[in-house]
Amino acid sequence: MQVKRLHPWPSDAAEAEAIQDRLRGHVELTGPTTFTLVAGLDVHYHGDDQVTAAVVVFDAGSLEPVEQAVARGRAAFPYVPGLFAFRELPALVEALELLTATPDLLVCDGYGLAHPRGFGLACHLGVLTGLPALGVGKTPFIGTHETPGPEPGDWTPIVHEDATIGRALRTQRDVKPVYVSQGHRISLDTATEQVLRLTSRFRLPDPIRHADHLARHPD
DNA sequence: GCGACAG
């Protein structure tokens, strides 16, 4: 698939934040409610700043993987909380461009709207591709939330400065919640519904687990 | 002011 060309690369944190502040205005918080090809994305780090990005495309009906791609490279930015996307974006975009199929939903490993400037990795990937995107975080990052109930599907809002920016969502009984937020062209209800639908057996959605596995074991 | 801080 084709991805919009990356903006000039930031040489420091101030430039990176300026890019986020500018692109934030392009995020759309509504979009389709059903999908046919869902992609999970993840990046594996190894050695000194080496990265392997993986994307696995699933048929949304059968939940079977239909295509995958891997791109190797170097972390493109130092790790700074809030600017984490700049480490992984070039490798992830390269992996997406290797795909023959064009997914219609990106399931990202990290946050979207639930971010200090409202523009996490899932928003960034969504805006660059123009595709609906959602973020799934494994640890709380920003905002406050109550503990959701113990059953799959139970959730509580993540609130920051009087706004709901995501949900703590229980995907499996008595297993720690995941943190869902909108990336681009998706509602919070739809993002929640898709994360649940895509999670078959473990804590995280299958597309993210498969991408994680592929990034660790590319051969 | 200090510490903590997605992956």
Add this chain to the structure above:
DNA sequence: ATCTTGTCGC
């Protein structure tokens, strides 16, 4: 993040 990758832990 890195480790083998299910999740939790005080």
